[in-house]
Amino acid sequence: MATTPERDLRLLGGSIPYIEGPLKVSGRAEYTDDLKRPGMLVGKLLRAPWAHARLVRVDTTKARAMPGVFAVLKGEKYPTPFGVLPITRDETAIAVDRSRYIGDIIAAVAAQDELTAERALAAVEVEIEPLPEYADPRVGRERVDAPIHEKGLNHSNLQKEVVQHFGDVDAAFRAAAATVRVRASFAGVTHAFTEPQCTIAEATPDGRLTVWSSTQVPHYLHRSLSEVLGMPMHRIRVVKPEVGGGFGGKSDPLPHEIACAALALETGRPVKILFDRDEVFYTNHGRHPTHNDVRIAADAEGHLLGYDIEALIEGGAWSSFGTVTTYYNGVMAMGPYRLPSFRYKGQRVFTNRPPSGAMRAHGGTNIRYSVEVGLDELAEKLQLDPFELRSRNALPPNSTTINEFRVTSTSFRKCLDVVRERSGWADKWRRLPYGQGVGLGCGFYISGSASPIHFTPKMPQCTVHLKADMDGGITVHSMQADIGQGSNTLLAAIVAEVIGVSLDRVHVSPVDSDITPVDIGSYSSRVTFMMGNAARKAAEGLRDRLIEATHQLTGYPREAIRVRHERYEVEHRPEVGATYLEALHQALEGTGALQSTGSYTSPPVGGSFKGARAGTAPAYSFAAYVAQVTVDDETGVYDVEKVWAAFDCGRPLNRLAVEGQIQGSIHMGLGQFMGESMDYRGTRLMNPSLLDYKIIMPHQMPEIECLLVGADDPEGPFGAKEAGEGPLVATLPAAANALYDAIGVRFYDLPVTPDRVLKGLDRRRAESRLWKGH
């Protein structure tokens, strides 16, 4: 049967309010902490106050003997290491023998109430032997006395080193007419979602374990629970209630989730662990603190000749996604430009600080900043308009990058054209008065990693099941994890679109591993593309059954039958046909409820060298942003007044959601640029609260103009690509380049706080360099 013609879309492409919106605005949406189970106990975690220590003795006797205490667990009971990447499993549910950062879990308690649990934690006796503390990733690259992990390379704290070289970078720099070098540093930033992590676990006498958790990756959690607890997956049920934001912070299976399950197994009672806000900060898994060094070579016309990049990223105590991050800090420099040579050395180093992991625009944010600031400098050296420089180097559609990324659709050039026009660039750049400026930043991002984290790469990345029964409703089952980005709504809308029914006929089942087929989770901006394709296939299977039924009812050939709203009719005789319900009831005769399955597996993409899969995706999103700023040069305070955001997500399927993702990404990107910082004194995190870790407030947000300019992607569902992470990366360099246009100062250390602005101005004045006459 033919696929649904894109031109006839009824729902998709418009603005579709989120289907769970009415529940969320009325306080009726259920998050994990809103759930109660009969006889539920309170779980609490004892966290290490020392950065690095050998656990000589953890004595739980007194704690266990306290009235109201049902269990006190130490690490030794479940020592199996786990981690989101099968190649770097190095976390345990509870520390075994050694603790590695302030906040590491030493013991877990289940008690009748919170106060008793806290008293029990205080009664756990711990004797330690302090170990050397490592807070500086630059130090940890060499041999150290007490490596944080035994697997650290060469008795160091180096977790991963990546070296890549494509083309001839040295020749490129020899031939260059102009080169620039950007050395930048980036404070760690964290997700700061509003819902603290929460998990409930319940073991029952039928040998089953149920875990409700605020997670982006229910399937990876399912797998890790099985591995660590030694229970087969089919006896474990993972349920994902509503999740109050993730941004990558809930995309690892986390130790407390497994500890909670262990407490449930130990006590036979349901146990809930809810984090205090400081525990959210200590658990972190946020963006890696980063130092990078980017050299760019170009010819006299501004054609890029090569990048030479080094990156040092701080992993904190665990591996998490870090091997991927180490690659991404290089290869995410690859687009959106043609690049004939590329050299990269990346290192990820363990420290005794909270673990780094994946955060929105994972691995692509900091390197993008340095490249885009570098290109701004390069344009100035070559006396080119920054748009012209980028336009001359834009990666064309259907091309292959030097590291063998397959790029199919790209509307990057159109992003540039549209944002230049809409922002009034020609009248503003270098023409606004001193203290005001505009800047351009660009970017690209993966639309789903082509490489699933799986038992075997042959498994689909997403499966969607549909069921239609006599009531005319259609129930959708999939483990795709809606964490607020609107994937439930998109799933329902795709199904409704293809089958031709009202959106309210479609019910998306909550994620429940007993019912919902595997989707590997909400990370790497994969859901729209992969779930969307799987949902479309499943819906087309069901639609074909209804076409068959309409054929039986009308006698007209299947090819002549068209799907209309709530109706299946003959193309040239629209009065002949069947309502959706008539067709459905015909199809149900003799068979009962209809079922249909669709799945998505990435096509084989990427090269065959070591590390070739990092950064491969079935499609890429593209962005070109212009930011406009005003700076007060007496206080250093600046205002990002407006951002024009041209974004290529292919065809936007839900404009409301795409705009929401762009606006939220700009919020998060500007937060990292303007002020967010995980502040450490040595190994101690100094600001584990939302009072001291400053996310952007409403009055700091710029006006945002979303310019959705993408053309249909050939493989995306109805032509769509991702819009969840790519919209972040261009934000930071656009703001930085706008500051330069305003006051003639470059910023290489993030966040760019007002005191750094003042210092930058002092530096410029010390050089006696005037900018716009000042």
Place this chain on the structure above:
Amino acid sequence: MTTQRVLRLSINGQPVEVPSPPERILLDLLREDLNLTGTKRGCDLGTCGCCTVLLDGRPTLSCLTLAALSEGKAITTIEGVSSGTNLHPVQKAFVEHGATQCGFCTPGFVLSAVALLRDHPRASRVEVVDAISGNLCRCTGYTKIIEAILAARPGGSG
């Protein structure tokens, strides 16, 4: 253990009597004792605004409020904003404008907005921004929240 006494409260127009120790925080009383889980716990420190309720009509952080101090006052939680299953105009606007993403902060924003528009039905954008400056949202960048509140004014956003 501390002694309990019976608090007499008015919650969403309904008088209730709840035995409660004197140190009970209003947020705990609502969520744990009364199962009114629409009020969210985000930080326990008065920084995020997820636990906002109305106390005699004023937006108040329930995580910083002793339950005993709300005796004799009218408490409105998110559950009291809609009438049965019929949404309040502010709630409808939040749905239509996509002002919820993860939704965890949403009850607090809705209550801040309801209080603002009750007192200032023609609130300006600046007043809207001021009114929600005690609420953090990490998903939306506030843009659609502000649009929704402006649209919920009588006569809409025009």
